[in-house]
Amino acid sequence: PLVxxxxxxxxxxxxxxxxxxxxxxxxxxADGTGFALRQGIIHTGQHYDALMSDVFFADLGLPEPIANLGVGSGTHARQTAALLTGLEDVITEHRPDLVVVYGDVNSTLAAILVCAKLGVPTAHVEAGLRSxxxxxxxxxxxxxxDALADILLCxxxxxxxxxxxxxxxxxxxHFVGNPMIDSLFAALPSLDPERIRARLGLPERYAVATLxxxxxxxxxxxxxxxxxxxREVSELVPIVVPLHPRGRTRLAEAGLVTGGNLTIIDPLGYLDFLSLVKGAALVVTDSGGVQEETTMLGVPCLTVRPNTERPITITHxxxxxxxxxxxxxxAAKALADGAATPTGELPPLWDGKAGPRIARVIAAWLRGDNLAP
Ligand code: UD1
Ligand code: UDP
Known part of the structure; x- marks a missing residue:
């Protein structure tokens, strides 16, 4: 089968x-049951800058995509339209037995719609999160x-x-745990907070912000x-902001510029970013994934949002x-209190083994095993 x-x-x-x-x-x-699995990555090109894409393939050891659709940026309608037509062509060409989609971005939405209409089965990794x-x-x-996926992996x-x-x-x-945490665990031995701190000229105590x-x-x-x-927090602690390209201009106009205790830099590669977070006294963010990573690293995280689809990062x-x-x-309180998980109990199944669990669910599904719980 092809995934x-x-x-x-x-x-x-x-x-x-x-x-x-x-x-x-x-x-x-392959255990002699004739289960020969092939897989490939389709890169839609929604993110295309080297620091938003290539560096992740290198840092995570991901294989080269079999196709890059190069859809790029646009309004929601224009970007989704380009995703739909591009994905319909490539999925029709390859006729996979299963398509796996991830998270909640426009590429995820387009892939699930295309597959539903083509009658190609789908699995959604990170199903069921709701803000x-x-x-x-x-x-x-x-x-x-989640309304259209055939396999929902939570x-x-x-x-x-x-x-x-x-x-x-x-x-x-299926409750499988969190593959983002598998990647974090795999990265841990390569993280080097001291090196990135020296490279960025940061003192021992610093904060990281992403917006x-x-x-x-x-x-x-x-x-x-x-x-x-x-800016007010930066009066308490130096802050470095690896800035996502979205809104860069508007944030600069609003005063998010290097100066004083604030350092604005390009987005960082995965290993550099995690190294920076691991050594930080505090993280300020509106990212989804960063809420999860700080939970596992025990770094205090302040999320500038009215809600979160990841409440477990608050409770656990x-x-x-x-x-x-x-x-x-x-921020003042978090800096004074330092790191601690309120319950001391980490989220269940965030154990670095979600990838193998997901693979087993997918393999069983492809073999036609009875998946009823
Ligand atoms: C997307 C996801 C968001 C996710 C984020 C992760 C949607 C609707 N949103 O948001 O859920 O948290 O990715 O980072 O799918 N740009 C570049 N270079 C790039 C990519 C983007 O300069 O490589 C700029 C462009 O000006 C673009 C803007 O960033 O218009 C937004 O990119 P887009 O992919 O549409 O959404 P994100 O804000 O990145
Ligand atoms: N990340 C990174 N470099 C950065 C900022 C974030 O490698 O400069 C990583 C981060 O560790 C996490 C992922 O990107 O694994 C989160 O992506 P993002 O915040 O863009 O999206 P969200 O999780 O909000 O959808």
Whole structure:
């Protein structure tokens, strides 16, 4: 059988690497049952800068894509339209037995729609996460993707409950753990906080910030509020901001520029970024994945968002939701308190073995095993 992974954006690459590896190991250990598995990556080209794409293939050991659709950027409609036509062609050409999609980006949405219409079965990695906030483009992508996927692979128990509430057949749903954490575990031995700190000229105690959510960066007034709050935190601790290309201009106009205790840099590669986070006293973010990584690394995380689709990083981790108004005081407190998980208990199955679990579910499905729980 042929399995194709559709990947487009930075967090997709991080989630897919352990699944690709897990499937490769299963195929390699073909056990005489005639199960010969082939797989390939389709890169949609949603992210295309070297620091948003190539560096992840290198850092994560991902194989070269069999196709790159080069869809690039655009409005939601234009980008999704390019994704739909590009993916329809390539999936029709390769006729996979299963397509695996990841997370909640526009490439995920387009792939699930194309496959549903072509009658190609699909698996969704990171199914069931919900912010219940439909002003987020990602929430729309998550709801549509889960309505159409044939196999739903969940990273946390709350996700299973959401799918049950939405009437998804429980036989399609599997609790597999978090492949983003597999990638983190695989990276740990290569992380070098000291080296990146020296390279960036940072003192021993520093904070890291990432910002790219439309709600924070697309609107000038919102951007100014967030930037003012980050500037205020920078009076407590030096902050380095590896800045996503989205909203770079608007954030600069709002005052997010290098100077004083604030250093703005290009996005970092995966290993450099995790090294930086591992050595940080505090992280301020609006990223999804970074909420999870800080939970595992025990680094305090302040998430500048009104909600999160990853509440387990609050109950079982180091995450706290803040507004621009509450960020400075929360940062002062986090810096004083240091790292600690409130319960001391990490999220279940975030153990570095999600990739092999997902591979087993997929292999069993391809073999036609009865997957009923
Ligand atoms: C996308 C996802 C978001 C995810 C983020 C991860 C959607 C709807 N959003 O947001 O959920 O958190 O990826 O990083 O899919 N750009 C570049 N170079 C690149 C890619 C983008 O300069 O390689 C710039 C372009 O100006 C582009 C903008 O960033 O218009 C936004 O890119 P896009 O892929 O549309 O959405 P993201 O904000 O990256
Ligand atoms: N990341 C990175 N370099 C950066 C910022 C983030 O490698 O400069 C990694 C981060 O460690 C995580 C992933 O990118 O694995 C998260 O992607 P992003 O924040 O863009 O998307 P989200 O998770 O919000 O969808």
């Amino acid at each position: 194709l992974h559709v990947l487009g954006a930075r967090p997709n690459f991080v989630k897919a690497a352990p699944v690709v590896r897990g499937l490769a190991e299963l195929g390699a250990s 219940f906030d439909r002003t987020m483009p990602e929430e729309i992508n998550r709801v549509v993707t 990273t946390s128990p709350d996700a299973i409950a959401h799918l049950a509430n939405e009437g998804v057949d429980p036989r399609k749903v 790219h959510r439309p709600g924070n960066v697309d609107d000038a007034a919102a951007a100014r509020e967030v930037v003012d709050a980050v 981790g180091t995450n706290l939701l803040v507004t621009p108004a509450t960020l400075p005081a929360a």
